[in-house]
Amino acid sequence: MATHDGSDPTISDRLNTVLESFIPGLSTMEDPILPGPRDNRGRQRAEEVIINMDNEPQQSERNSSATAGASNTNPQQDEEAVGGGLFDMRIIHTMSDSKLIIFALILLAKVLYDHGLGLLVFVGLTGTFGHHNVTLKRQVSLKHHRRAPMLALMLIMLFFSSFFVYYVFEDQELYKCLIFQQPKFQTFDLWTVLWCTGITDYILKYITISIKCVIGLLPHAAISVKRKGRAFLTVEQASQLFRILPPIPLWVTYFNQDVEETYIAAYIFTIAYVLSKAYVFYVRFTSMVVAIKQLLSEVQYGVAATKDQIGDSCPICQDDYTNPIQLNCKHVFCEDCVGLWFDRERTCPMCRAKIADNPAWRDGSTSLFIQFF
Ligand SMILES: [Zn+2]
Ligand SMILES: [Zn+2]
Known part of the structure; x- marks a missing residue:
């Protein structure tokens, strides 16, 4: 049992002593959560419950000691010890929480300082992508009333956004990622790989939206509304299939750089990665074949x-x-x-009877997922 007489100091007592040396008067401070001395009924009740819980398992032991006439346990000391222990732990938790938050803020500031420009570029790319994705979907839904100048403007904006990124980071030769070659970097650390894969994926998304804009601009005499939806689906599936590939050479380089003694681990990582990519490629390829079949077949809803x-x-x-x-x-x-x-819904708009299959990607939208790996 913990005591404050110094004969048998517990861990709690020792921590209390250390904290006292940092914050004088700490042990005499009021409890920050439970009511203070002026209204200490709540505190007393809470402590009584805790003390009772603490004492119950030792009741039989104490009784046996009492019958032997050797009881030296003071309930007042128990109460102080338990109350003090709870107080210590609460203070320690509060201090470690605030230390964690401070460290997280320092880490965040360091990341922003080192990669601020890169993160800013990603925010810009995400905003541009989100805006064009929503606009294209809206224009497609307008059917014959779509605004051709708007779609043409989107094409121009997407082209210049892509050009801007490649121009600003010209020295990195990021465009090489599109043709499965290495961009110009001394070493491939984790940030570099994420940077290259992220930029490349956004550029490929921009190309995907641009192709969909061209399909949207085609006159309805050339391609029916129904077939346009299936063309959007095919373009999206082809895009998702292709976007699996550019990260592969980058990650393989990352796994295999500077490996001399750990080459076996590098082989294992590379093989596991390539196998997982092969599986994803197979699944996406199957989806694309289904999309092409749908595009070429004549679909009748009634x-x-x-x-x-x-x-x-x-x-x-x-x-x-x-x-x-x-x-x-x-x-x-x-x-x-x-x-x-039926490019958006599966059911009849009047009675909700199920008529069509899954309408995913037929509305002209593009996947938000960023293919980092
Ligand atoms: Zn109608
Ligand atoms: Zn109906």
């Missing part, structure tokens, strides 16, 4: 509707019907309206 089957106006565009088709659930819509709808 059959041409007769004059008796159609109502006054299409429920989607609220206008006269253009090429009305009737779905399995008997609801009738314009062919383009319902084609665009």
